[in-house]
Amino acid sequence: MKFISWVKKKNSTDLEEDNGKLGTFGGVFVPSLLTILGVIMYLRFGWVVGNVGLFGTLIIVTLSTSITFLTALSIAAISTDQVVKTGGAYYMISRSLGIETGGAVGIPLFLAQALSVALYVIGFAESLTEVFPAFNIKVVGIVVTVLISLLALYSTQATIKTQYFILAAIALSLISLLLGKPLEDTQIEMWGAPAHRSENFWVVFAVFFPAVTGIMAGVNLSGDLKNPSKSIPKGTFMAVGVGYIIYMLLPIILAGRADATTLLTEPLIMRRLAWWGDAILLGVWGATLSSAVGSLLGAPRILQALASDRVLPHYLQWLGRGNGKYNIPRAGTLLTMVLAIVAVYLGNLDIIAPVLSMFFLTTYGVLNIAAGVENLLGSPSFRPSFRVHWFFSFLGAIGCLAVMFLINATATVVAAFFVSMIFIWLKRRGIQTAFGDVRRGVWLAIARSALLRVNKVADPKNWRPNILILSGAPTKRWHLITLGADFTGGQALMTVSTVIKAPDVAFERLQKMEDNIREFLQSRRIQALVRVVNAEDPFVGGERLVSMYGIGGLVPNTVMLGDTQEMEHHQPYCDMIRHFYQARRNVIIVRAEEDASFGDRKRIDLWWGGLNKNGGLMLLMAYLLQNSLNWQHADVVVKMVVSDESAVDKTRKNIDDILHNMRVKFERQVIVSNGRSFWEILKHESDQADLVMLGLAEPNEDFLTYYESLSEKTAHLPPTVFVLAAQELDFKDVLL
Template sequence: MQNKSAQLNTFGGVFTPSLLTILGVIMYLRFGWVVGNVGLIGTLIIVTLSTSITFLTALSIAAIATNAPVKSGGAYFMISRSLGIEIGGAIGIPLYLAQAFSVALYIIGFSESIVSIFPAVDIKIVGIITTIVLGTLSLFSTKAAIRAQYIILGVIALSLLSLVFGGPIENSQIEMWGVPSSEAVNFWKVFAVFFPAVTGIMAGVNMSGDLKDPSKSIPKGTFIAVGVGYVIYMTLPMILATRADAKTLVENPMIMQQIAFWGGAILLGIWGATLSSAVGSLMGAPRVLQALTNDKVIPRQFSFLGKGSGKEKIPRWATIFTIVLTLILVYLGNLNTIAPILTMFFLTTYGILNITAGIEKLVESPSFRPKFKVHWLFSLLGTIGCFAVMFLINPIATIIAIIFISIVYTWLRRRNLKATWGDVRSGMLLQIIRYALLRLEKEASPKSWR
């Protein structure tokens, strides 16, 4: 179903923001560390396993997105229309916070790279100016922000080409199997560091309200982004492993700049990756907040956050709120303690999306008739993968995230929100009643009646 008021196509609205978030800071600053610790084969296993979880989630997203028209709110909209407004809200609020906090994380990363070149510059001033510029861009025109992402995509492509045509470090002893096991970091800890690199698929999903045809663009754009990202992440380890020794890969986070044909292109790529990720989250987060407000999940005192401006229905008030929140976080300047919890929120969203698609398919809900059909076992595998990775990354952060979501769910249940749409719970009840009636017909007995 097409949205006539929206203007974004598959490439600009889903593929570009998703791929730019996938090709982020971890690729530039931590991928060499990954290869150095676990070697070429270990890295290829980590990339394949990580991408498999993302791909399974993408399958679930495709099934939900092709079942019914997807409006603004992305993952929140999908979950709330399937599992109910309470579960949708319990996931939607942490999802918004995770994306809003992510904007600050990306901007702080960008600011740190600037300060490494110009030490005299105050990192907080750089961060505040960057936030205002990016916020203004996303505030007044989604189209302008998308065009900016095209430029950044070109910069990242240039940096990757520079890396391909580069050469090895002189007098470097190549070690394909990583540093000695006594010096290496545990495989699962390395996996935990890398995994957030492939969790960028929500950047495109959250633009659902701005797409011409969400049910077509979301599956297509997401799958292509995951595929392209996988090819790039499978190619880079081969380049890194054959151009530098394992110890250098582990100790030098700027190793790509050293082995590239033009090191400046890598620096531009780092800036492009941080800025594009910030722009993607800065466009997606307000749209989630707008949808939460319009569904009355957010208290009515903040109803102005749901208003949209112009034909594009740009959530200006929600964007301003997000910018202010980002400015506060950038000024504080230290988000290391909450970063693992934010990752948990994203993975929880992926896990719930998989649960949603799996339950809908398993109970054969009458309202669930997606054009893109996925067996419930794939969704179950995606769910298990998401929650297993959460515990591998940080068990304590996982528990904190689950407790927070449970508190939000309880709060929404006590408010007794009324939704105007049906959800999978009615389908489950229908299936139970249907099963009971069929059993009653088969086992009828005079003793059962008076």
């Protein structure tokens, strides 16, 4: 009676918080401890001791609790860095690792919590029918599910109050066991039954481990706590500590009062060992009911957070609404109740139970990863008042993964597949959030490490085109962007840039234009960086951009742009090309109509003059183009003009040798001029090509005259690419 009066006193002070919200004891400690002291303690702990003995059990309890404790450390770090709102583990993961990761873990976690209600209720009903055989298991299960659901719908505080009585029943059962006496004369079993009559150590470990994984029960009530940052770590540590002490004392009692054979064969051995045996039944019933209540409180709140963040489809957004003064998720509670009733009616959850356990362990593992990554990155925004070294968080994650495979490798793979499918689904939906996450910090750390290791000297073995496209407005020269994307093929960098002809433009306007272009490209599945600059003259701006854009050794090595049709722009345009060449940037000029679609993309004519300089780069770019998705069915025809028949065989052999050594599937064609000019041959031979590739002469002082003549002579060709190699690199070393 003194204990019950103390509970009532504690209950009144614990719930008399701001706005009626929960404190540490009632909101975190009690739900977590009651889930830890569950049915495994009553029905399977004697079996554990019987199999591995006292010493082995103490090792199992310590190892299991260590993994839970490491997870609790990670939870403490995250919860003391941010205000944890409704959603518990889902909320913490989504705000650290992103909405997709949070949703991929949160949706299975909700299902696991909802179906766990049925698991615990069925366990309660089965134990009740053992005492009262006239009762029907399914009827009892459905009635109990409805009753606890109605209580949760009425008031979270009222539901928590019932857990105090359950705690009292469990305490009474443990006291009764402590006051009991030995069942038979026996020596303390240090190592359990003989090997031929007992299970393997790791099999026993896998059976016991779920007993200590109840710390989410308190975390799931984060939205109902007065001070989550204080209550979650404190209440979780208290529950883990008290649970550990109890689980370390119980094996001593069991091993000293019954031999291994008895412990192995009698699931309710505690009832025979206790001073008042029926108190153990009260404990079993209390343990199953408390676990069911904890899951019933947690599942709807996870669902509420998922709906509020728009992770769920739009037609389920109503599940995000809360009701009443305390924002009770009644719609989510009703849905959880329906799922639990259906599961109780079906009756057998043995098939999916292992997968549900994997979902819980996945949540613990991801929480450890979130805390570890946050600590490892050392972001200025991550300032938890409870600090944990990243090593311990990652150790906890490894422990969770190891236990998952120990318990059930098949269920682990199934759970991983399910989580992965949800992640891919959420990623494709492209959910926009108002909160940041750690992913950008991860990529920045990787980028920093890579940039510091990238050599400024070009390496032929690892050369790729880093293309800067001077596109102007993307909609006007979309063919430049699509062709650039085909050249990079998702394996190299591409930047889409625009120069605004205006000396004074507000920085905010430039940023807004970059954002608009970026969204435009993403909507068309083009992966590219974006840069918008302003200048008094677009040609001067282009020169300035090429000279200054990039960081460290990672600067664009190739500039891609369209040609110019206006006569007054020819001089500054040619000066700009000369500037690019002097800056050692390869130049690709694409001459095509604004709406160019490059025909059927079936044939590329490459007019070749040899392997050196332009010739090597042209072959390389043609190879990249042929390996792109859009040009994968195109034939690349290497064409070369010779003056007479005597040079044909030798030229063919040289080209064949080069193409063979390049290991590419290009065709070749050697054409005899027979007195015709190159331009006449070019027009005749490439009239039906989808793309023509030509080399560009080095820009000298008379480059303007050369370029105007070139434009005139190639005016009637299909879309044409002019290639100018300027990089200090022998492209022959890349090709051969």
